[in-house]
Amino acid sequence: MGQTRYEHVTTKQTLNRVKAERMPFDWSINPYRGCGHGCSFCYARGFQSFIGMGYEDEFQHHIFMKMNAAEALQQQLTIAAKKHEYDLEAMRRSIGEVTIGTATDPYQPIEGKAEITRECLKLLAKYRISTNITTRSPLVMRDLDILTRMEDVSVNISLNTMDAAVIRMLEPASPLPAARLETIHRLSDAGVDTSLFVAPVLPLITDAEDGIRGLLTSARERGAVYAMISLLRLSRDVKKWYLATLKLHFPQLVQSYRELYSQGAYAEGDYIRSFKAMAALLLAEFKLDKRTAEMAETIPSLPRRMPEPSKPVTGKELMPEVEQLSFPF
Known part of the structure; x- marks a missing residue:
């Protein structure tokens, strides 16, 4: 288009x-x-x-x-x-x-x-x-x-692989992994409750334990306090587009996907159970399975210019327009 x-x-x-x-x-x-x-x-x-x-x-x-x-x-x-x-x-x-x-x-x-x-x-x-x-x-x-x-605010950064080439093929205009990990770092450093959403995990492409372990390690080092790992769901229309994209970039996987998702929007049962067990163990290992996770020792922040608003917010803009109430910042 x-x-x-x-x-x-x-x-x-x-x-x-x-x-x-x-x-x-x-x-x-x-x-x-x-x-x-x-x-x-x-x-x-x-x-x-x-x-x-x-x-x-x-x-x-x-x-x-x-x-x-x-x-x-x-x-x-x-x-x-x-x-x-x-x-x-x-x-x-x-x-x-x-x-x-x-x-x-x-x-x-x-x-x-x-x-x-x-x-x-x-x-x-x-x-x-x-x-x-x-x-x-x-x-x-x-x-x-x-x-x-x-x-009371939290931010979830979605990232399902550290492989920039895969991102470009399947998420053509999304920010690359390094930028998203830096975002976790910057937000965490500023005191914002920040999480990693490993979602959606793509079977046969981003579902390897080593790859997910690398993601969790990087997120933990950058201050993430929670992580969620979620498998790909393919509704009928989404499946058509996704399989067409796979045919371009991973043609050898198209038939495997048809078989894995032959029952509908969700992958085959045994695959789901096996993957969920692995994901639960990883989240527990990195202490990212609960939002009360203790902060890990983080790596130093990198100096880089951050995006800026056209006009900074003022305290007045964030005050409720109710005269009888007072909410100090």
């Missing part, structure tokens, strides 16, 4: 209730639909059909930007504050955790200019909402001026 088209859209609500019981969060925010990183295995490709879009190149090259996301979020949070008579602690407990980036990367390339995610983050900070962010991008470091002022 080549050139990327960015389409401005409006949204009625930015906070969306997550109804699935297996999800560990209550609400989600996705400032964009589609993703410029173009990961071939992304499960969000399967959501394109909900709006009459394709799961192929269109997912990467036609990005919908929710330009009023912050305004819609402000409305939702204002209503919630009034409902709880401006008791923000009660409001915070009622809402629970909000996760940014469940069906798109909130720090994909266009966010560098658009700053839609940043504006939403300011509001979550203002109302003291527990926030979790999942991204592949070092651009999240731009928002350290907000993250370091939030009372």
Whole structure:
């Protein structure tokens, strides 16, 4: 498809209730639909059909930007504050955790200019909402001026291999492994609770124990306090695109994948059980299986210019507009 088209859209609500019981969060925010990183295995490709879009190149090259996301979020949070008579602690407990980036990367390339995610983050900070962010991008470091002022925030950096060549083949526009590991380091150094998401693990490509061990070692050395390891899930539409990508770069694996995923979206049962057992042992070994993990001795930070916002946040921007309440920073 080549050139990327960015389409401005409006949204009625930015906070969306997550109804699935297996999800560990209550609400989600996705400032964009589609993703410029173009990961071939992304499960969000399967959501394109909900709006009459394709799961192929269109997912990467036609990005919908929710330009009023912050305004819609402000409305939702204002209503919630009034409902709880401006008791923000009660409001915070009622809402629970909000996760940014469940069906798109909130720090994909266009966010560098658009700053839609940043504006939403300011509001979550203002109302003291527990926030979790999942991204592949070092651009999240731009928002350290907000993250370091939030009372309850965590960031998950997704990375499934240290092999830059594999990343380029299967995640054509994603940041390379070294940049993502540095992001873990920088965030951790700044006091932000940072985790590694080894996801999705790609059978026969990134599932070797030595490779995952290397990832966990690097993340632990850079201050990660938790890690999650998750196997590839292939819905029908995503499977078509992913297998077509494998045919280009790993043609010898296509038939093996067809057999491994012959029963549906999940790999064959014995493979799953074996892999999960190995993953659990590794997480326990590195003490990354619980968010209460003790900090390991970290390697020194590397001097490097970090991404910067167009305008630094001010304390006033993060103060709730409720005169009778005072929240010191």
